[in-house]
Amino acid sequence: MGIALLAFFFAFPFVYSAGNYDYIMHICIVGFFYAILASSWSMLAGYAGQFSFGHMAFMGLGAYTAALFCHYFFISPEPTGICTEFALGSNYLIIKNPIGVTSTTLTQDCLAQAMEKWDGAVTVSPMPVWLGVILGTLVGGIFGLLIGLLVLPLRAAYLALFTLGFSEILRATISAEIQITRGQAGIELPGLFENGITIAGHYFGKTDKIPPYFVMFFLLLGCLAILYWLSRSRFGLFVRALREDQDAAAALGVNTTRYKILVFVITSMMAASAGAVQAHYVTIITPNNLMILQMSLVVAMAVIAGVENFVAAAIGAILIEFTLEMLRTSFNIGGIEIDMTLWRLVFFGVVLMLTLRFARNGLLVPVINYFSRGHVAAETVVRRKQSESSEGASTAPGVQGGSS
Amino acid sequence: MQYSSIFWWTILWLIFWGVAGGIITRRIYLRKDLDTSNATLGGSVIGAAFGPVGLVPLWWKSPEISRAMITLSSLVVIGIIAVAFANADPENNCVSNGSFVASQITNGLIIGIIYGLMALGLTLIFGILGIVSFAHGAFYMIGGMLVYYMVVVWFPGAHPLIGVLGACALTFALGATFERLFLTPMYDNRVERPIEYGILVTFGLSFTLTYLVAALAGFNPVKVKRFFDFPRIRLPDSSDPWLIKTSRGNMELFDTVSISNPRFVAAMLSILVLLALLYFLHRTWTGKGLRAVSQDREAAAIAGINPNRMNMLAFALGSMVAALSGAVLVQAFSWLPIVGQIPEMRSFVIVVLGGLGSLPGAFVGGILVGLVEAAGTGCVPNPQKASSYIPAYGMMILVLMLLLRPMGLFGRKFASGAHGKF
Numbered sequence: 001m002g003i004a005l006l007a008f009f010f011a012f013p014f015v016y017s018a019g020n021y022d023y024i025m026h027i028c029i030v031g032f033f034y035a036i037l038a039s040s041w042s043m044l045a046g047y048a049g050q051f052s053f054g055h056m057a058f059m060g061l062g063a064y065t066a067a068l069f070c071h072y073f074f075i076s077p078e079p080t081g082i083c084t085e086f087a088l089g090s091n092y093l094i095i096k097n098p099i100g101v102t103s104t105t106l107t108q109d110c111l112a113q114a115m116e117k118w119d120g121a122v123t124v125s126p127m128p129v130w131l132g133v134i135l136g137t138l139v140g141g142i143f144g145l146l147i148g149l150l151v152l153p154l155r156a157a158y159l160a161l162f163t164l165g166f167s168e169i170l171r172a173t174i175s176a177e178i179q180i181t182r183g184q185a186g187i188e189l190p191g192l193f194e195n196g197i198t199i200a201g202h203y204f205g206k207t208d209k210i211p212p213y214f215v216m217f218f219l220l221l222g223c224l225a226i227l228y229w230l231s232r233s234r235f236g237l238f239v240r241a242l243r244e245d246q247d248a249a250a251a252l253g254v255n256t257t258r259y260k261i262l263v264f265v266i267t268s269m270m271a272a273s274a275g276a277v278q279a280h281y282v283t284i285i286t287p288n289n290l291m292i293l294q295m296s297l298v299v300a301m302a303v304i305a306g307v308e309n310f311v312a313a314a315i316g317a318i319l320i321e322f323t324l325e326m327l328r329t330s331f332n333i334g335g336i337e338i339d340m341t342l343w344r345l346v347f348f349g350v351v352l353m354l355t356l357r358f359a360r361n362g363l364l365v366p367v368i369n370y371f372s373r374g375h376v377a378a379e380t381v382v383r384r385k386q387s388e389s390s391e392g393a394s395t396a397p398g399v400q401g402g403s404s
Numbered sequence: 405m406q407y408s409s410i411f412w413w414t415i416l417w418l419i420f421w422g423v424a425g426g427i428i429t430r431r432i433y434l435r436k437d438l439d440t441s442n443a444t445l446g447g448s449v450i451g452a453a454f455g456p457v458g459l460v461p462l463w464w465k466s467p468e469i470s471r472a473m474i475t476l477s478s479l480v481v482i483g484i485i486a487v488a489f490a491n492a493d494p495e496n497n498c499v500s501n502g503s504f505v506a507s508q509i510t511n512g513l514i515i516g517i518i519y520g521l522m523a524l525g526l527t528l529i530f531g532i533l534g535i536v537s538f539a540h541g542a543f544y545m546i547g548g549m550l551v552y553y554m555v556v557v558w559f560p561g562a563h564p565l566i567g568v569l570g571a572c573a574l575t576f577a578l579g580a581t582f583e584r585l586f587l588t589p590m591y592d593n594r595v596e597r598p599i600e601y602g603i604l605v606t607f608g609l610s611f612t613l614t615y616l617v618a619a620l621a622g623f624n625p626v627k628v629k630r631f632f633d634f635p636r637i638r639l640p641d642s643s644d645p646w647l648i649k650t651s652r653g654n655m656e657l658f659d660t661v662s663i664s665n666p667r668f669v670a671a672m673l674s675i676l677v678l679l680a681l682l683y684f685l686h687r688t689w690t691g692k693g694l695r696a697v698s699q700d701r702e703a704a705a706i707a708g709i710n711p712n713r714m715n716m717l718a719f720a721l722g723s724m725v726a727a728l729s730g731a732v733l734v735q736a737f738s739w740l741p742i743v744g745q746i747p748e749m750r751s752f753v754i755v756v757l758g759g760l761g762s763l764p765g766a767f768v769g770g771i772l773v774g775l776v777e778a779a780g781t782g783c784v785p786n787p788q789k790a791s792s793y794i795p796a797y798g799m800m801i802l803v804l805m806l807l808l809r810p811m812g813l814f815g816r817k818f819a820s821g822a823h824g825k826f
Contacts, residue, residue, distance in 0.1 A: 045600075049597065049600075051600050051603065150807060153810070154806060154810060156597075156599040156600060157530075157534075157535065157536045157599055157603065157760070158756075158760075158806055158810055160536065160603055161536065161752050161756060161802060161806065162802070162803060162806045164749070164752065164799075165752075165753075165799040165800075165802040165803045165806075166799075166803065168749060168795055168796065168799045169796045169799045169800060169803065172792055172793055172794075172795050172796035172799070173793075173796065175792045176788075176789045176792035176793050176796075177789075178788070178789075183792070292745060296607060296611055299604070299607065300608070300611070303604060342615050342618050342619035343615075343619050345611070345615040346612055346615045346616045346619055348611070349608050349609075349611035349612030349613075349615060349616075350608075350612055352604075352607075352608040352611065352612075353586060353605055353608035353609060353612065356586075356601065356604055356605045356608060357585070357586050357589070357605065360595060360596075360601075
């Protein structure tokens with residue numbers, strides 16, 4: 001089942017060839033982005049029981065770090081003389097001065113002035129994109145550590161409020177510091193592969209969807225692999241013990257402090273890396289991406305699919321993203337225009353409430369359990385064999401394992 | 405700002421001693437085996453106010469930290485910040501213009517009363533159900549929308565107060581229905597983690613209601629005309645420095661403070677509602693039952709109060725109060741389906757500041773937050789920045805309060821059920 005899904009997503013960009021190819025690919029990439037967020041949030045909330053509402057803030061931290069890094073740092077072989085600059089071997093690291101969006105001409109920063117003076121004689125190269133993504137991930141981790149330390153004594157409702165507060169402060173700061181972050185206008189980034197890329201002899205242009213598709217896909221796979229490994233190791237056990245009863249876990253020798261902080265650091269790094277890649281993919285990041293609405297989408301995706309199973313959360317996020325996009329088309333009933341862009345969100349909210357009320361494990365978890373019952377079946381086979389042999393019966397081992 | 409370095413260095417000094425005081429005082433009190441519930445808050449405000457001069461005797465003698473000490477030190481901290489600000493920016497409106505300051509304080513108080521009313525609903529819900537209702541902002545929005553629809557769309561010409569009453573009745577019913585349908589599994593351990601369940605399900609309700617209203621009413625801002633006009637008054641009649649002068653939409657006191665009609669009317673209505681609520685909670689059997697359940701669930705059940713019934717009442721009443729504060733404010737602001745978000749966050753701030761579950765705390769917290777926001781909007785030199793930062797001021801209070809004293813200014817450490825857990 002899992003392998004089939006993987007193969008499907010691997011083959012999809014090459015097999016699919018309808019007219020809306022770019023649109024479908026875009027939904028896939030955004031779906032992967034939400035899948036990373038939802039699955040890491042399910043590790044944080046579902047496994048460790050830390051109901052954080054600040055996950056989108058970590059995403060935004062990653063994205064804004066990458067954006068600011070690309071926007072302000074450049075490498076030049078010649079010193080400009082007017083910017084802040086450091087010698088790096090034979091080159092110079094140039095830090096542009098922030099001018100914000102209020103200046104009449106947006107190209108009046110020190111680097112633009114210097115380039116005007118050089119008149120094309122010197123080529124200034126921007127920083128590599130991957131470095132920004134890594135930096136964003138690290139910043140996300142550092143803030144995750146900080147928040148993890150601060151929320152140590154807080155539980156349940158207090159934790160939710162604290163993380164909400166953190167997220168709102170970050171959003172307000174970003175929208176207020178127009179000089180640096182350009183506020184509500186958002187900050188522009190270069191694309192993931194600004195100059196195109198050649199893979200296996202085939203050239204992909206800047207707007208081609210296949211390279212970002214696979215970047216986001218491999219990022220998702222990496223996150224899922226890490227989450228899988230964590231959940232199967234002692235870490236997963238300890239973290240679940242933390243969720244069930246923190247005091248009892250501490251009494252049994254679990255270092256609750258360390259694991260609580262670790263789970264914050266790991267999940268916020270995942271969110272930050274997803275944010276950085278997504279920001280480079282859509283080439284703009286605005287503070288509205290950090291709004292509570294975005295957070296509620298992630299929460300709702302994880303909860304509807306199953307918050308205590310990160311695979312379900314990831315698959316659910318992709319499915320829900322697709323469903324929401326498919327429901328976008330408005331239609332008429334008896335002359336009344338039904339504006340589906342809003343009604344789909346109403347249905348989404350109703351589904352969220354009903355899932356919580358009547359299917360607490362989420363809608364996807366039973367499906368996944370159905371397909372993955374092979375392990376259980378194998379165990380049952382062994383047990384039946386044992387009981388049969390102990391009874392001395394000599395029937396043929398005819399019991400088969402479950403499907404796939 | 406002219407000499408902004410003075411201001412920022414002072415702030416840095418305060419933060420340094422505040423952090424040092426908070427952490428070390430708690431350590432010392434723990435080691436001496438003393439009560440640490442006030443140690444973090446007390447240590448940090450004393451540290452920020454008096455620096456090493458205050459901290460060393462505190463650490464050495466380690467007296468019991470009383471409420472008076474905390475209040476005094478906080479006032480000193482506010483004074484230090486104010487003096488530093490006045491020195492750093494002597495030409496600011498907040499420093500040089502006395503009537504502007506008076507006007508800001510009055511308006512802060514007035515808006516604070518309305519904030520307090522809204523937060524009262526949230527704290528009522530928390531005190532009894534033990535959950536933070538994330539649908540509070542949605543109820544606030546619905547209250548205003550219902551008034552608009554009743555007064556302007558469905559029954560044009562109806563008196564606004566009828567609209568307010570209708571909005572109250574409808575939201576009360578909505579709250580009660582929602583509680584019966586979705587919150588009942590929390591009470592008998594049918595869900596594993598009731599607090600998180602409550603947060604998520606109210607979150608879902610908020611999402612649904614917001615977009616339902618958006619789908620039905622559209623995203624155009626609507627507004628209701630002011631409920632009442634002021635009578636034209638000028639007292640004393642002919643002498644020049646008047647005490648009070650009103651036009652239909654505005655009131656001026658002492659030639660300095662100007663209050664707009666919608667806000668004044670909203671605040672007066674809020675005070676009326678508040679008094680009615682206090683009467684209900686303290687003088688009627690049902691209200692006493694509500695308070696009893698919030699203090700001790702089991703004991704209240706033994707005394708013949710049905711806690712489940714009280715849960716329904718509390719959620720419906722709390723949501724109704726939120727809707728009511730929206731209904732009285734719809735005349736002051738233009739109304740959108742997403743208008744509830746900022747007031748919701750603000751209510752979170754207020755209840756955390758006053759103590760989750762504490763009724764007087766919500767009221768005092770509301771007024772404090774109203775004053776802080778008024779100071780924030782009036783005094784920050786760059787008005788564009790100030791308006792972006794408004795939500796952040798409250799959130800900083802919330803974050804600080806959760807770090808220093810999670811039970812809030814008036815909260816009890818040990819409440820019944822899940823409420824006492826942080």
